[in-house]
Amino acid sequence: MSGEDGRFAFRNLPFGPYVMRAHLQGYLPPRARIIQVNRPSLTVSSIALTRQSDAADEPEVLAAGIGPELGAPSVGGDDADAHDHGEVAWRLRHLKRSVLKDTATGLLDYAGDTLLGDSLTGLGRAVGTPARLASSLVADVPWSGHLDLLTSTSFDRPQDLFSGDAWLPRGVAFLSLEAPTASGHWDVRGAITQGDLSSWILAGSYRRAPAAHRYEAGLSYGVQHYLHGAADPRGAVPDASRTVGGVYGYDEWTVTPRVAVGYGAKYARYDYLADGGLLSPRASLTLTPTGNERLKIRAAVSRRAIAPGAEEFMPPSSGLWLPPERTFSTVSPRRGFTPERVDRVELAAERAWAGDVVLGLRAFRQEVDDQLVTIFGVASPGVSGGVGHYYVATAGDLEARGWGVSLSRTVAERLRASIDYTQVESTWIGDTPDAIALAVVAPAIRRDERERFHDVTTTVDATLPLTATRLFVVYKLNSRLADGVALIPQTGARFDVQLNQALPFLGRAGGQWEMLVALRSLFRDELVDASVYDELLVVRPPKRVVGGVTVRF
Numbered sequence: 001m002s003g004e005d006g007r008f009a010f011r012n013l014p015f016g017p018y019v020m021r022a023h024l025q026g027y028l029p030p031r032a033r034i035i036q037v038n039r040p041s042l043t044v045s046s047i048a049l050t051r052q053s054d055a056a057d058e059p060e061v062l063a064a065g066i067g068p069e070l071g072a073p074s075v076g077g078d079d080a081d082a083h084d085h086g087e088v089a090w091r092l093r094h095l096k097r098s099v100l101k102d103t104a105t106g107l108l109d110y111a112g113d114t115l116l117g118d119s120l121t122g123l124g125r126a127v128g129t130p131a132r133l134a135s136s137l138v139a140d141v142p143w144s145g146h147l148d149l150l151t152s153t154s155f156d157r158p159q160d161l162f163s164g165d166a167w168l169p170r171g172v173a174f175l176s177l178e179a180p181t182a183s184g185h186w187d188v189r190g191a192i193t194q195g196d197l198s199s200w201i202l203a204g205s206y207r208r209a210p211a212a213h214r215y216e217a218g219l220s221y222g223v224q225h226y227l228h229g230a231a232d233p234r235g236a237v238p239d240a241s242r243t244v245g246g247v248y249g250y251d252e253w254t255v256t257p258r259v260a261v262g263y264g265a266k267y268a269r270y271d272y273l274a275d276g277g278l279l280s281p282r283a284s285l286t287l288t289p290t291g292n293e294r295l296k297i298r299a300a301v302s303r304r305a306i307a308p309g310a311e312e313f314m315p316p317s318s319g320l321w322l323p324p325e326r327t328f329s330t331v332s333p334r335r336g337f338t339p340e341r342v343d344r345v346e347l348a349a350e351r352a353w354a355g356d357v358v359l360g361l362r363a364f365r366q367e368v369d370d371q372l373v374t375i376f377g378v379a380s381p382g383v384s385g386g387v388g389h390y391y392v393a394t395a396g397d398l399e400a401r402g403w404g405v406s407l408s409r410t411v412a413e414r415l416r417a418s419i420d421y422t423q424v425e426s427t428w429i430g431d432t433p434d435a436i437a438l439a440v441v442a443p444a445i446r447r448d449e450r451e452r453f454h455d456v457t458t459t460v461d462a463t464l465p466l467t468a469t470r471l472f473v474v475y476k477l478n479s480r481l482a483d484g485v486a487l488i489p490q491t492g493a494r495f496d497v498q499l500n501q502a503l504p505f506l507g508r509a510g511g512q513w514e515m516l517v518a519l520r521s522l523f524r525d526e527l528v529d530a531s532v533y534d535e536l537l538v539v540r541p542p543k544r545v546v547g548g549v550t551v552r553f
Helices: 077-082 087-093 099-111 114-139 158-162 435-441 504-509
Strands: 016-020 033-037 144-155 170-180 184-194 197-208 213-226 241-256 259-270 277-287 295-306 327-330 340-353 357-369 372-375 389-394 397-411 415-429 450-464 469-478 492-502 512-520 543-552
Touching: 389 435
Parallel strands: 327 389
Antiparallel strands: 016 033, 144 170, 144 543, 170 184, 184 197, 197 213, 213 241, 241 259, 259 277, 277 295, 295 340, 340 357, 357 397, 372 389, 397 415, 415 450, 450 469, 469 492, 492 512, 512 543
16 A cells, blocks of 8 residues: 555565556556566656546445445545545455345335335345455455466487477466465466376465565475376386475564574475475574675575475476476386485675675585486386486485685666676595496496585576566586586586567557577576585486467466
8 A cells, every 4th residue: 555645665575576566446557567676775667547537437435335325425526535545444445245235225226115125235234245355355456477378398409309209399388376465475376288298286375575574385286197107117106197295384583673583394295205205494594784784694504305306396486387397217216216315504694785786605514315316318128218208316425515606786677697606525425326327327427535616607687678578597607517428527517598578569468478488408496405416416408498478467
């Protein structure tokens, strides 16, 4: 709710894109706008509202929103602008009339009996008000979202796209609904794909509005079903399907303006694991020594448990949201799937300078049990070594410590660029039961017991307002990327490129239309609390191409 002068402000919004709409009775609602919040202070230009041309068509404004009574004057005329502008009054004025209420008013006019009319009107209020209130909670919320109709495929080499053995494109439908309310923000997302591998994912979350306790809770459920049997005859897949469900809850408690405590956990259950349930707790402490909030110091501790193939079921925190599209199995079917567990401790500091420049420093330590390995391009009896199926294994246990520095800057709200450098020293402990199989299919997985590697990750997020084009690029350069063939360390690169182009000529069809094209060789999306080797030990990852249209409403 804005002030009487129309001004408004939102405090402590997390960085990210937001859909902003304005509503005022008697005025046409303007088109929704996408606002990218990428710095602590952001000023939005004024919003222009157009008055409706025919004021006679305006619905009557009622003081309590329960309908007119016999002999009771309606609120209108010169006093129409004198009503309460509070949130409760606004919701009462927008309550929808129920069927019982409309019927009661009609009987009153027909019979002309005041006593009978009052009785039916009271009955309408008693019975209709709860239903009307329940429906208004849905109808009055400014729902927004987007629908993606996409096609995705994968390839090893560009010429594979034109060969007969190429991975057939798959159609994907994704729907996202968001509902900001006075107390928080609701988000429901779902995606489905159809083909030999039929799968879908459904997730929902709730984030509380900025307050002393800023918490978020949600759940997700994903299903992967093989219509023509299991992809790998050696992989024991009960009923030719796999299901994964997860719930999570996190809270950031602002103890004082300079001290914040974060804590929470995530629980996921995988039906293809011997011990299906995995718990991943974490906690953090954030200090703001200065009053201008330019310097922040954060200490965090976490334990992350993740199952092989989890990236096919668990929705990513950002980026494209696709349902399970690949099948997977273990290189050692007798051992089954072994989850990875990462214990991580991190200390970081971040300082904002003039010109929207942010400098960050961090140091961390990890202990990893059963480090995951993902291998593409391996053929087995009855299965082609294509890009639609991969194998998972365990590389063993390790300890890693390292440090990093990052630099980011936002330029005129249209360009945000960052560069992150990380140096890691690791020590491998013991051996892995999959050592013999890995020595054959991926000899580059294990090298020396002690090793050091460097990583440089660059991110660019640019918007061209004249053409309504958005470009998002991630480029990762690492001295330890495994290709499964080389026996000596070598430097490799992986990338993720996404292009969104607005289609204004389709605006008459309703909503805001965009064209989407994405190309990536990065395999994993999750970086928070993850092992430093998760992406590095993905052998021969294919390139994924995604294209389609997005309709925002």
